[in-house]
Amino acid sequence: MNWSLAAYSALAWAAQPMLKRKLRRRAQAEPGYAQAVPERFGCYSPKDLGCDGKGQWVWVHAVSLGETRAAALLIKELRIALPGMRLLLTNGTATGRAEGSKLLQPGDLQVWQPWDSRKAVRRFVRQFQPAVGVLMETEVWPNLVMACRQAKVPLVLANARLNTKSQTGAQRWPSLFLPVYRALHAVWAQTEEDAQRLRSLGAPVQAVLGNLKFDVQPDSALGAQGAAWRAASSKPIVIVASSREGEEAQWLAQWVGRKFHGVAGQCQWLIVPRHPQRFDAVHAMLEQAGLRVSRRSQWGDGPPPADVEVWLGDSVGEMPAYYAAADIGLLGGSFEPLGGQNLIEAAACGCPMVLGPHTFNFAQASQTACEVGAAFRVLDMEQGVQLATALARDAEGLARARQAALAFAQSHRGAAQATAKAIAAIVQQAQSDR
The missing domain is CATH 3.40.50.2000 (Glycogen Phosphorylase B;)
Incomplete structure (x- = not known):
């Protein structure tokens, strides 16, 4: 048993009342935080429970506004690489969710990122059973990663970055973070420096593909x-x-x-x-x-x-x-x-x-x-x-x-297409293995 992960999970469980209070305070200024709060804890509406997409969802998690805009570039290329795909989009902030709603097409679904308690993430994974999970940039959550590993959902980190401060913090708790980074299915880094830091934590870095945000085309x-x-x-x-x-x-x-x-x-x-x-x-x-x-x-x-x-x-x-x-x-x-x-x-x-x-x-x-x-x-x-x-x-x-x-x-464009092709290969391999 990983006692560090057990201790982390206990803290995540104990912090749930504080999260609820924080959401109520944030909702006073940004009403979006009051929307669909049970989703944060892995509880979904009858509409979501009736969605027939298990084993089909291409799940993309973009926590906030900046990550969602980068995800938009990737999602556009994913729809080309995987015609007819069904998008499951999760966000963590009200601005990210509002921006993400613009990316949905018929058959897609958007819910909140589950709080990283064992019960919430297990309910999320069991409910949607995505064909692949794509975490954007830095969003490596211990229980979420391990739940996907246990359920055999390939979980990847795209447009990945890791600064020295975060690397040092993770290295202070190797028994918690090293197994988590190793449990990722694939990682595509923004820069070689990011790749080296991620590899030091055991992450399976497959390539350095650059920054998706260079592919932005101003409206x-x-x-x-x-x-x-x-x-x-x-x-x-x-x-x-x-x-x-x-x-x-x-x-x-x-x-x-x-x-x-x-x-x-x-x-x-x-x-x-x-x-x-x-x-x-x-x-x-x-x-x-x-x-x-x-x-x-x-x-x-x-x-x-x-x-x-x-x-x-x-x-x-x-x-x-x-x-x-x-x-x-x-x-x-x-x-x-x-x-x-x-x-x-x-x-x-x-x-x-x-x-x-x-x-x-x-x-x-x-x-x-x-x-x-x-x-x-x-x-x-x-x-x-x-x-x-x-x-x-x-x-x-x-x-x-x-x-x-x-x-x-x-001069730095092309990361979105390359990342989408790599994700599509994982989905197609998973489908052929079934």
């Missing part, structure tokens, strides 16, 4: 919308993209401190917080500092006002429009020790980014982007604001950076 309608917003401003537009808690305050300190007030005032600022539940708090913070702010939710189909200092992007699903509007940006999550958000989507829209010191979530992509001039590294927000505003007013340098960003995004 043309959103691009046109962003271009219209850009035309509404006589100033260059600088975006603070997918900002995380603490980063707006860092940016605000530069403005209120007036160190860059004159220069910063020559730009139109667009701040897009990463999480919807923070929109109101960020708006209040900016207004309390005396800044004139206009929220995207107030614009409707018209142009944003040109007589305010900050546009606040308080919408979900419009990042391509925000990037199309911006001349250059500051990458959220990189000015706090949070690993950085996705700079690939910005590059695909032709928006070069200024990166803070913390980009371990996209380490290889960040390094390569800086090497080719599609992104620029700084030590802190002070340097970030200084560099972004300088580049925004340098037409020639900005044009080079924008072209480099587009070329960077285009």
Whole structure:
């Protein structure tokens, strides 16, 4: 018996009341968290219980918004490689679930990711009996993996990444995590560095296929919308993209401190917080500092006002429009020790980014982007604001950076098709073995 897994399972069981309380609190700001809560614990509605898809489901798990957008690229290729497939999509966050609902076709099904208790995951696996399970990026949950292994469901990790911090954490508990990583059926890593770290934990890495997010094709309608917003401003537009808690305050300190007030005032600022539940708090913070702010939710189909200092992007699903509007940006999550958000989507829209010191979530992509001039590294927000505003007013340098960003995004495509073909081979092999 694996006592580490037993102890983990006991903690997961004991934490269920806390999870329920957390969901109730989150639902106050994001009502999606109140939806279908029993699914979190492996209890499904009569509609789901009546779904005839056992042994057929291609199950894809994408925890949040970013992973769901990457999964969309893979799912598109999977439908080509496996004609007529039935998609079972699981998510962990309200934004991920809302985005994932757009990917469903007749015969598909979407439910919440089961909480990683033994009973919940066993009920999930027994209910759906997928032909294959695809975990996106980092979503390795001990009980879920072991339940799939026991039920002989091939479970793979796609677009896999593992930073040094997570590797070190897993290595501190080898009796728990090494058997779990070894129990995966296959792993396809984003980079060779990710592959080496995953192999150190016993993961069966089959190939390095690159990052699915390079296969993104920005929505043309959103691009046109962003271009219209850009035309509404006589100033260059600088975006603070997918900002995380603490980063707006860092940016605000530069403005209120007036160190860059004159220069910063020559730009139109667009701040897009990463999480919807923070929109109101960020708006209040900016207004309390005396800044004139206009929220995207107030614009409707018209142009944003040109007589305010900050546009606040308080919408979900419009990042391509925000990037199309911006001349250059500051990458959220990189000015706090949070690993950085996705700079690939910005590059695909032709928006070069200024990166803070913390980009371990996209380490290889960040390094390569800086090497080719599609992104620029700084030590802190002070340097970030200084560099972004300088580049925004340098037409020639900005044009080079924008072209480099587009070329960077285009040159790394192909991971979605390669991953889909590898998954299809596993499904076809499983079908032939039956």
